[in-house]
Amino acid sequence: MEIDPFIFRFSIFILAIFVGYYVVWSVTPSLHTPLMSVTNAISSVIIVGAIIAALAGSSENIFEISSIFGFLAIVLAAVNIFGGFLVTQRMLQMYKKKKKNK
Amino acid sequence: MISANLSAIFYLVSGILFILALRGLSSPETSRQGNLFGILGMIIAITVTFLTVGNFSTSTIYVFIFLLVGGAIGAFIAFKIPMTAMPELVAGFHSLVGLAAVFVAISAFKNPAAFNLGFPGDIKLASLIEMSIGAAVGAITFSGSIIAFLKLRGIMSGSPITFPGQHIVNLLIGISIFVLIYFLCSSQSESFFWSMIAISFLIGVLLIIPIGGADMPVVISMLNSYSGWAAAGIGFTLENTALIITGALVGSSGAILSYIMCKGMNRSFFSVILGGFGGDSSVSKDKKKDQKPVKSGNAEDAAFLLKNASSVIIVPGYGMAVAQAQHALREMVDTLKKNDIKVSYAVHPVAGRMPGHMNVLLAEANVPYDEVFELDDINNDFANTDVAFVIGANDVTNPVAKTDPQSPIFGMPVLDVEKCKSVLFVKRSLSPGYAGVDNELFYRENTMMLFADAKKMTEDIVKNI
Numbered sequence: 153m154e155i156d157p158f159i160f161r162f163s164i165f166i167l168a169i170f171v172g173y174y175v176v177w178s179v180t181p182s183l184h185t186p187l188m189s190v191t192n193a194i195s196s197v198i199i200v201g202a203i204i205a206a207l208a209g210s211s212e213n214i215f216e217i218s219s220i221f222g223f224l225a226i227v228l229a230a231v232n233i234f235g236g237f238l239v240t241q242r243m244l245q246m247y248k249k250k251k252k253n254k
Numbered sequence: 255m256i257s258a259n260l261s262a263i264f265y266l267v268s269g270i271l272f273i274l275a276l277r278g279l280s281s282p283e284t285s286r287q288g289n290l291f292g293i294l295g296m297i298i299a300i301t302v303t304f305l306t307v308g309n310f311s312t313s314t315i316y317v318f319i320f321l322l323v324g325g326a327i328g329a330f331i332a333f334k335i336p337m338t339a340m341p342e343l344v345a346g347f348h349s350l351v352g353l354a355a356v357f358v359a360i361s362a363f364k365n366p367a368a369f370n371l372g373f374p375g376d377i378k379l380a381s382l383i384e385m386s387i388g389a390a391v392g393a394i395t396f397s398g399s400i401i402a403f404l405k406l407r408g409i410m411s412g413s414p415i416t417f418p419g420q421h422i423v424n425l426l427i428g429i430s431i432f433v434l435i436y437f438l439c440s441s442q443s444e445s446f447f448w449s450m451i452a453i454s455f456l457i458g459v460l461l462i463i464p465i466g467g468a469d470m471p472v473v474i475s476m477l478n479s480y481s482g483w484a485a486a487g488i489g490f491t492l493e494n495t496a497l498i499i500t501g502a503l504v505g506s507s508g509a510i511l512s513y514i515m516c517k518g519m520n521r522s523f524f525s526v527i528l529g530g531f532g533g534d535s536s537v538s539k540d541k542k543k544d545q546k547p548v549k550s551g552n553a554e555d556a557a558f559l560l561k562n563a564s565s566v567i568i569v570p571g572y573g574m575a576v577a578q579a580q581h582a583l584r585e586m587v588d589t590l591k592k593n594d595i596k597v598s599y600a601v602h603p604v605a606g607r608m609p610g611h612m613n614v615l616l617a618e619a620n621v622p623y624d625e626v627f628e629l630d631d632i633n634n635d636f637a638n639t640d641v642a643f644v645i646g647a648n649d650v651t652n653p654v655a656k657t658d659p660q661s662p663i664f665g666m667p668v669l670d671v672e673k674c675k676s677v678l679f680v681k682r683s684l685s686p687g688y689a690g691v692d693n694e695l696f697y698r699e700n701t702m703m704l705f706a707d708a709k710k711m712t713e714d715i716v717k718n719i
Binding site: 177179187199202217229234236 | 507
């Protein structure tokens with residue numbers, strides 16, 4: 153009996169949920185907004201699927217239905233990746249500690 | 255060009271870097287480094303994908319062009335967006351993740367061979383189920399986030415839109431999605447695929463329209479979670495570890511945030527989702543408020559009180575964000591500090607329109623984050639404080655939540671501002687907050703109402719100190 157590879161992926165998925173659970177509870181509440189924007193950016197790793205789809209077009213016909221949707225998804229995901237990480241960085245730069253020069 | 259095993263290892267690495275990115279957010283000092291880990295993880299994932307496909311045809315050039323176009327738009331938005339618009343920005347970004355998931359699912363459906371999933375009309379059953387789930391959740395995320403975006407932006411009214419039989423309609427549509435997936439799997443027919451996506455878009459809209467403006471913190475967190483599950487669904491389809499790990503992380507992150515927000519309002523997740531609560535409720539309470547005397551003051555009175563205090567706690571709320579009063583507020587606090595008055599900030603978990611909304615605005619106004627406290631950490635201090643300065647918050651200070659079991663907000667954790675010697679309340683009118691509950695605090699002896707725009711009032715107070 154061989155184990156279906158799906159089960160391995162499913163195990164990774166379940167373990168990652170647990171990791172996420174503990175990691176996110178340790179996020180300080182004051183950083184919940186950056187948390188949302190950074191999770192936004194990283195979930196755009198879906199771009200890997202978009203790239204595969206876009207590159208699958210044959211050389212005679214770069215734009216067939218499947219690759220067109222791939223290209224569109226690339227644009228959407230890229231907006232998120234750049235926008236998400238940069239806006240997170242911009243927010244995090246603002247969090248400053250009290251100056252100790254009293 | 256690189257083997258599937260090697261690329262799988264790299265995807266695992268980028269998944270771990272994403273975990274570290276979230277881990278970094280446990281404190282502001284480590285957070286910037288965490289963000290860099292996230293960026294690194296993304297670069298690895300994208301590079302590995304190019305190398306794995308290894309087909310550097312003309313398509314590659316187009317991929318780069320589209321990548322840069324999207325990137326430029328994203329970067330432009332990231333630098334231009336004012337911090338007060340953060341909730342709608344996040345909602346907008348969620349919608350993009352959702353739509354991207356839908357598009358990738360469509361690509362996979364139309365060209366399964368590219369993903370090793372079989373052939374059109376003969377897609378592996380497991381893959382078909384996974385991509386359907388990814389597409390359906392993605393579509394719900396997209397249309398739901400668009401509605402949330404429109405509500406937050408004020409293009410659409412924040413009040414709940416309800417109609418008779420709404421829940422039954424939603425339930426039927428929800429069931430029909432599963433039925434369509436079933437038929438899609440048994441027939442591989444394209445029309446089922448498209449109708450399933452169309453119906454998912456519809457249910458996304460229907461799910462969010464009945465939810466009132468002030469429940470938006472829960473909605474945004476929930477959509478955050480959905481975008482993660484959509485990504486995970488696609489991750490299973492593509493057999494991609496980075497995507498599965500990320501989807502799980504984002505999904506659980508959004509779920510935890512929804513839980514925290516619900517707890518901050520003492521409401522069950524289901525009551526929020528079913529909607530119909532809150533909105534622009536300023537009618538029907540008019541009779542009551544005329545009967546009770548209210549002490550109102552002007553900027554001079556407030557300045558006098560603040561100047562003679564030795565400790566002050568600021569309680570910001572959504573009104574501060576609307577009036578963009580955070581900079582004026584910081585100026586006021588600076589002036590107070592110069593007079594040796596101890597000032598701290600108290601932030602309620604659901605203040606504002608998204609988790610952590612107030613903290614970001616205060617950080618933007620250069621308020622050091624170690625002066626900003628969470629509810630549990632500061633609530634005991636109100637009793638030893640001279641003045642509470644409530645700016646744009648309402649329900650989160652209402653003592654009724656502790657005393658009146660009949661009240662809709664009973665049991666919600668509130669800031670004990672009434673324990674201060676005096677309370678200054680900056681508000682435009684006496685209208686109740688989103689819960690539609692009159693705030694008993696307005697009529698207390700030690701409360702002084704300052705009826706004005708939050709920003710203007712704060713500036714006037716600074717002039718008078």
